[in-house]
Amino acid sequence: xxxxxxxxxxxxxxxxxxxxxxxxxxxxxxxxxxxxxxxxxxx
Amino acid sequence: xxxxxxxxxxxxxxxxxxxxxxxxxxxxxxxxxxxxxxxxxxxxxxxxxxxxxxxxxxxxxxxxxxxxxxxxxxxxxxxxxxxxxxxxxxxxxxxxxxxxxxxxxxxxxxxxxxxxxxxxxxxxxxxxxxxxxxxxxxxxxxxxxxxxxxxxxxxxxxxxxxxxxxxxxxxxxxxxxxxxxxxxxxxxxxxxxxxxxxxxxxxxxxxxxxxxxxxxxxxxxxxxxxxxxxxxxxxxxxxxxxxxxxxxxxxxxxxxxxxxxxxxxxxxxxxxxxxxxxxxxxxxxxxxxxxxxxxxxxxxxxxxxxxxxxxxxxxxxxxxxxxxxxxxxxxxxxxxxxxxxxxxxxxxxxxxxxxxx
Numbered sequence: 001x002x003x004x005x006x007x008x009x010x011x012x013x014x015x016x017x018x019x020x021x022x023x024x025x026x027x028x029x030x031x032x033x034x035x036x037x038x039x040x041x042x043x
Numbered sequence: 044x045x046x047x048x049x050x051x052x053x054x055x056x057x058x059x060x061x062x063x064x065x066x067x068x069x070x071x072x073x074x075x076x077x078x079x080x081x082x083x084x085x086x087x088x089x090x091x092x093x094x095x096x097x098x099x100x101x102x103x104x105x106x107x108x109x110x111x112x113x114x115x116x117x118x119x120x121x122x123x124x125x126x127x128x129x130x131x132x133x134x135x136x137x138x139x140x141x142x143x144x145x146x147x148x149x150x151x152x153x154x155x156x157x158x159x160x161x162x163x164x165x166x167x168x169x170x171x172x173x174x175x176x177x178x179x180x181x182x183x184x185x186x187x188x189x190x191x192x193x194x195x196x197x198x199x200x201x202x203x204x205x206x207x208x209x210x211x212x213x214x215x216x217x218x219x220x221x222x223x224x225x226x227x228x229x230x231x232x233x234x235x236x237x238x239x240x241x242x243x244x245x246x247x248x249x250x251x252x253x254x255x256x257x258x259x260x261x262x263x264x265x266x267x268x269x270x271x272x273x274x275x276x277x278x279x280x281x282x283x284x285x286x287x288x289x290x291x292x293x294x295x296x297x298x299x300x301x302x303x304x305x306x307x308x309x310x311x312x313x314x315x316x317x318x319x320x321x322x323x324x325x326x327x328x329x330x331x332x333x334x335x336x337x338x339x340x341x342x343x344x345x346x347x348x349x350x351x352x353x354x355x356x357x358x359x360x361x362x363x364x365x366x367x368x369x370x371x372x373x374x375x376x377x378x379x380x381x382x383x384x385x386x387x388x389x390x391x392x393x394x395x396x397x398x399x400x
Contacts, residue, residue: 023316027139027320033333040336
């Protein structure tokens, strides 16, 4: 783990990758469809 | 980032400023995609009204063609570029949502066949591309990048490998240009060959997923024919970590790249997470978490996401920029692609005969 100059461990910053964002958005959309918020998606 | 790519990669960070920055490009993707959808319906309706018999050109090709026309004539203005680069986000979200159309049994059956064929394809592709690169006297790291790009998953694999083997920007630009140019050609040739050989949906999808390198192009080539291409391509993408790790270890052993301390962490970092999302949605669909209407809604959402992706594929391809990258890497890539396409076609026909796809 990385440390700052005083030797106190820094908290690792959690960064979502593009993949992670895409999966999160798709799962959210799936939940909205399941909950009935998005009822009909035309094509 | 490579010169060959007409638009920059989107940095994954969220803020209202970033949203405003990508909004014009996303609107352009939507306009081009909807234009493609409109042209498909218009051309079909016009031909029918005039009793013409013309081949049905699907929205996928129209969207890509409109994008190519814009990119290669007036170009993509700066204001749209960040948004156009989001096509990769829509691609991955679309693949996850497409999981709702595959029951777990299908995923395991077709995925199992894919896995076996992918293992053969990767081994032969890497060996062949390495020999070809040496024969054409390409720089060794450029050869490695071309081999990774054609064996696994195109641009993503090249970018992942570039960092791991400490290749320079010029080599990765050459490799990306070759893979993108060949992907554009595959888009138009694969469906024609598939129809000429009377391939069924599964066989064609498996072939496109095994032979077309870039995920966006493989999805587009598949969408013209069969969703199975996405499943085969996803199986291939899942191998990216192992192949890049092997290359990282090889170049580290030659003292030309840093050593990999934690191999498990390396594999997890390189693993495409959308594969897990695809499997999760497929498991949920199999366990009847979604009813029939909801499954249709998810499939349609996936189609909309792909519509934006296909528009992006056209908009980010600039042939002038690709040509600047030189002929030799393209020649190596082209010869390799033809051989890999022929090999995978043979593998698919073999699997079709013995496993009844």
